[in-house]
Amino acid sequence: MSRAFNFCAGPATLPEAVLKQARDEMLDWRGTGMSVMEMSHRSDEFVAIADAAEKDLRELAGISDDYAVLFMQGGASSQFSTIPLNLLGSKGSADYVNTGIWSGKAIAEAKRYGDVNIAASSDESGFTTIPDQADWNTNADAAYLHYTTNETIGGLEFDFIPDTGDVPLVADMSSDMLSRPVDISKYGLIYAGAQKNIGPSGLVVVIIRKDLLGKARKETPTMMNYQVIADNGSMYNTPATYSWYLAGLVFKWLKEQGGVKAMGEMNARKARKLYDFIDTNDFYANPIARRFRSWMNVPFTLADDALNSEFLRGADARGLLNLQGHRSVGGMRASIYNAMPEAGVDALIKYMAEFAKERG
Numbered sequence: 001m002s003r004a005f006n007f008c009a010g011p012a013t014l015p016e017a018v019l020k021q022a023r024d025e026m027l028d029w030r031g032t033g034m035s036v037m038e039m040s041h042r043s044d045e046f047v048a049i050a051d052a053a054e055k056d057l058r059e060l061a062g063i064s065d066d067y068a069v070l071f072m073q074g075g076a077s078s079q080f081s082t083i084p085l086n087l088l089g090s091k092g093s094a095d096y097v098n099t100g101i102w103s104g105k106a107i108a109e110a111k112r113y114g115d116v117n118i119a120a121s122s123d124e125s126g127f128t129t130i131p132d133q134a135d136w137n138t139n140a141d142a143a144y145l146h147y148t149t150n151e152t153i154g155g156l157e158f159d160f161i162p163d164t165g166d167v168p169l170v171a172d173m174s175s176d177m178l179s180r181p182v183d184i185s186k187y188g189l190i191y192a193g194a195q196k197n198i199g200p201s202g203l204v205v206v207i208i209r210k211d212l213l214g215k216a217r218k219e220t221p222t223m224m225n226y227q228v229i230a231d232n233g234s235m236y237n238t239p240a241t242y243s244w245y246l247a248g249l250v251f252k253w254l255k256e257q258g259g260v261k262a263m264g265e266m267n268a269r270k271a272r273k274l275y276d277f278i279d280t281n282d283f284y285a286n287p288i289a290r291r292f293r294s295w296m297n298v299p300f301t302l303a304d305d306a307l308n309s310e311f312l313r314g315a316d317a318r319g320l321l322n323l324q325g326h327r328s329v330g331g332m333r334a335s336i337y338n339a340m341p342e343a344g345v346d347a348l349i350k351y352m353a354e355f356a357k358e359r360g
């Protein structure tokens, strides 16, 4: 069986070269006679794997020594509580920007620990655009401002980095981390669940400016204390070793592809092709303001919802998988992360054109 084009939002498609390398190294990692899965996390071999992954990520994303890089567990969702526990401090209040379902979940969790000021919200537009920063209602005394760079479900993505002055900027980059160049120095903390653009689910990468360490509330669970995790090289307990290894293979692959700059160019091209097609074909529609359309997740509807299941069946038959939209919004969604080759987008557009011609 050959590999299909998998448009799943997450866990998502991984580079074929990475999966093949993992397969080849599965039983015997480089002459050790062991799988990476079976190695002690304290062994020289695994520590070398872990260090290489961090080094490659730092190089790819341009992360300076002012930041700690943590390989944590519990997915991006665990960070929704880890962040307020560590960063609210004595201020007790944080700003949040609500652009969709994922920021909504982060907000709900933060409210359990302190005051949340909604600095801006996309709800008036039905989550199709992002309010101009001049109209935000920010609190100069906030402990931090949290936003979601790319709303994976709605397909709404920031095309600018909010300017928060001295207030640390915190970003959920789960679904667009490493998809284009980003100035990391603008951020206090960035986190990304791995299963969109980095590796297997469960792992979450946290990039935190070192001056934000050591501020956790005393009741913070040890496993959620950034200082503890940083002091122990993300090995306070047994880390998700195999996921960490696989993320490292993805980072190596990204470097071979030319890094985030080359990825950004390819991702822009893939997204432009697909949106251009949707915009010029009456049968399909995407509601998001052009400027804020996601490069990673492209939701679209058919002119007649009654044709959805037929569309999906036809797509499946061609090896175009997991195009069903999120259960909360319906319609379709094509996730076109770094590992989705341009040929996958071309095949999707070809199918969409044929389907519209026959059934439109």
Ligand SMILES: *Cc1c(COP(=O)(O)O)cnc(C)c1O
Pocket: 010, 074, 075, 076, 077, 078, 102, 148, 150, 151, 152, 172, 173, 174, 175, 193, 194, 196, 201, 202
């Ligand atoms: C997928 C996703 C999450 C949740 O990730 P989990 O690893 O399932 O907790 C959070 N935020 C964004 C933007 C996502 O895309």
